[in-house]
Amino acid sequence: MNFLDFVVLIGSLVAIAAYGAWHTRRHRNLDHYLRGDESVGWLTIGISVAATQASAITFISTPGQGYESGLDFVQNYFGMPLALILIAAVFLPIYRRLNVYTAYEYLGRRFGARTRLLGAALFLLQRGLAAGITIYAPAIILSTVLGWNLGLTIVLSGLLVIVYTVAGGSQAVNLTQKWQMAVIFGGMLAAFAILLIKTPANLSDDFAIAGTFKKLNAVSFSLDPDRRYTFWSGLLGGFFLSLSYFGCDQSQVQRYLSGSSLRESRLGLMFNAVLKIPMQFFILFLGVMLFVFYQFEQPPIFFNQAAWHEAVQNDPGQKLQSIEQQFDTASARTTHDIREWLAARHTGNRAAAAIARAKARADEDGVIAIRAQAEKVMQQNDPGVKSNDADYVFVTFILNHLPHGLIGLLIAAFFAAALQSKSAELNALGATTTVDFYRHLFEREASDAHYVAASRWFTFFWGLVAIAFALFANLVENLIQAINIVGSVFYGVFLALFLVAFFVRRVSGKAVFWAALVAQSFVFILYFSLNISYLWYNLIGCAACVLLSMVIQLFLRPNTQAPEAGP
Amino acid sequence: MNLPEENASPPPPADHRNELTGLPGLRSWKHVYLFVFACFVLWVLLLLALTVSYS
Numbered sequence: 001m002n003f004l005d006f007v008v009l010i011g012s013l014v015a016i017a018a019y020g021a022w023h024t025r026r027h028r029n030l031d032h033y034l035r036g037d038e039s040v041g042w043l044t045i046g047i048s049v050a051a052t053q054a055s056a057i058t059f060i061s062t063p064g065q066g067y068e069s070g071l072d073f074v075q076n077y078f079g080m081p082l083a084l085i086l087i088a089a090v091f092l093p094i095y096r097r098l099n100v101y102t103a104y105e106y107l108g109r110r111f112g113a114r115t116r117l118l119g120a121a122l123f124l125l126q127r128g129l130a131a132g133i134t135i136y137a138p139a140i141i142l143s144t145v146l147g148w149n150l151g152l153t154i155v156l157s158g159l160l161v162i163v164y165t166v167a168g169g170s171q172a173v174n175l176t177q178k179w180q181m182a183v184i185f186g187g188m189l190a191a192f193a194i195l196l197i198k199t200p201a202n203l204s205d206d207f208a209i210a211g212t213f214k215k216l217n218a219v220s221f222s223l224d225p226d227r228r229y230t231f232w233s234g235l236l237g238g239f240f241l242s243l244s245y246f247g248c249d250q251s252q253v254q255r256y257l258s259g260s261s262l263r264e265s266r267l268g269l270m271f272n273a274v275l276k277i278p279m280q281f282f283i284l285f286l287g288v289m290l291f292v293f294y295q296f297e298q299p300p301i302f303f304n305q306a307a308w309h310e311a312v313q314n315d316p317g318q319k320l321q322s323i324e325q326q327f328d329t330a331s332a333r334t335t336h337d338i339r340e341w342l343a344a345r346h347t348g349n350r351a352a353a354a355i356a357r358a359k360a361r362a363d364e365d366g367v368i369a370i371r372a373q374a375e376k377v378m379q380q381n382d383p384g385v386k387s388n389d390a391d392y393v394f395v396t397f398i399l400n401h402l403p404h405g406l407i408g409l410l411i412a413a414f415f416a417a418a419l420q421s422k423s424a425e426l427n428a429l430g431a432t433t434t435v436d437f438y439r440h441l442f443e444r445e446a447s448d449a450h451y452v453a454a455s456r457w458f459t460f461f462w463g464l465v466a467i468a469f470a471l472f473a474n475l476v477e478n479l480i481q482a483i484n485i486v487g488s489v490f491y492g493v494f495l496a497l498f499l500v501a502f503f504v505r506r507v508s509g510k511a512v513f514w515a516a517l518v519a520q521s522f523v524f525i526l527y528f529s530l531n532i533s534y535l536w537y538n539l540i541g542c543a544a545c546v547l548l549s550m551v552i553q554l555f556l557r558p559n560t561q562a563p564e565a566g567p
Numbered sequence: 568m569n570l571p572e573e574n575a576s577p578p579p580p581a582d583h584r585n586e587l588t589g590l591p592g593l594r595s596w597k598h599v600y601l602f603v604f605a606c607f608v609l610w611v612l613l614l615l616a617l618t619v620s621y622s
Contacts, residue, residue, distance in 0.1 A: 081604070219615045281610075
């Protein structure tokens, strides 16, 4: 990066943050601070919901996933449109009718105070733990590639987001997210255009190459449970995951409750229901095009070059250097065979094209095997080495092949993505702590100004927790997976509280509260005694809590609580 | 622990405009949801066509 890149990077990030803080610096009351003003339209809500979900990892790692595995990850989002329709039709009208600030207030109206506190505590625990990752994950990648100090990168980006989120509240989050998304998609589209220009083959050849190497297999109806992404797992798993995330997680609920009317909130959700699949397709397709590009351009054996050079220096048998030479030769051979195949394809010589195509596929299998061998040697030499090389593919392309200025814009886009999801998380953590704990338990009769000040302090507190957690994150091995496990262990019961509230009207607060505690204990026992994929705990926790609450209710008096809260 | 529920802020007045979508051709929310579902089916079919064409 040169001076121009730094001007673009720092200028765009600071300008957006300053704009958000300045425009929203005066808040008359808690309603304005937590839900924004009355004029938030559906497009702002739609962008804000999308921005909250799309973290920096979405834009850094997803192209790498497209490069490595093709388009099949897009199936993960197949359940989302259906979940958003259900939320818009059932969840949202109830939230708005009850005029709540947080989703957990609804649990209070429906089941009583204990269940409300349980739901809010589950959210704070899970989102509070995840908060550090939103800053840490992109910082570790960008500081590795750019040679920046990791701690300084975390602290500066963390402080920037704290300043405008604390100052401007929910409206600042909405406002800045709009401009941050503009920077992100401006950068991504520019990178895509340059990628197309720099790839020597025409678009028809690009598709043929990607198809030959199985990068365009977007939909699979396979019933094989070992296959990670299929139409069925995406539709069912994605539906429940989206339902809990968009329907019960305050970081999302707060976004669409800031709409000026039910209509604006609903249209904001429908905007996401229509556009999320094509958006993910575009990001994955960018990765597929990176794969095609690197069929004509010599790729590095390991995109995380800092880790590679360190591994080569610490390789006593000099095996890695020899493997790198084999890799370079195999890559050059693949490029040669692809060129031969395309030449035969253009002249209409089908037999020659088929032979060259088969050779290119065999060459690529060899390239993959050599890469795997290199990773194995690196792991043998240093078991702690990070092997998630796909995260570095897009960043490497940006730094090596984009013009200066645009490099700064793309790095700004990654930081903007980190800031936009971070700001929504902090905003939600501050709101839940203020409304569901502080106002509810400790200070019931204070003025609005007092609650706004409290909300600011709690947002600031959670921002510091996130920075501290991010700074010490590298002490925990495989942290992202650890956070996902924590999320999955709690998310099932979390979702069940809301599903029972919305759809099982005869169940009382007492029944669901004890069912939640027993179901959560059951999930803990299973987690420590079984060895199954952690994703299953979402379904197990949810099903156990719903069923148990109905069984417990059979032994209690009929529910006479909160008649206004049912759907 | 048996906490009383706090007094809620009064719910906003019913707004009949919320029943209107304001979208040309999609007058009711049912139509909007059907449109969104149709878009989802269309995306899946397009992705399926891409998969079949280049597999």
